[in-house]
Amino acid sequence: MSDDARSGSGPVSPQPAVAAAIPVPEPTPVIASSDVSPQHPPGTAAVIGPADRPEIAVGAAFAGGFVLAFILKKITN
DSSP: OOHHHHHTOSOOOOOHHHHHHSOOOOOOOBOOGGGOOSSSOTTSBOOOSOTTOHHHHHHHHHHHHHHHHHHHHHHHO
């Protein structure tokens, strides 16, 4: 931290490592004119991944947590 930041004499820019960690918003992908269907008109948000079965992803994350817990328990014993 610089002397200016400690004294409060001006704005402080983020450190390079902190600035790199700040997420940059990305634009939402949309349906291209070549992929148009009656259910998905052009310009609507494109579905990325299995959006119709999110419970599968939640279950996999839950099971992965248990597997990680068992591995960490084995490592510490």
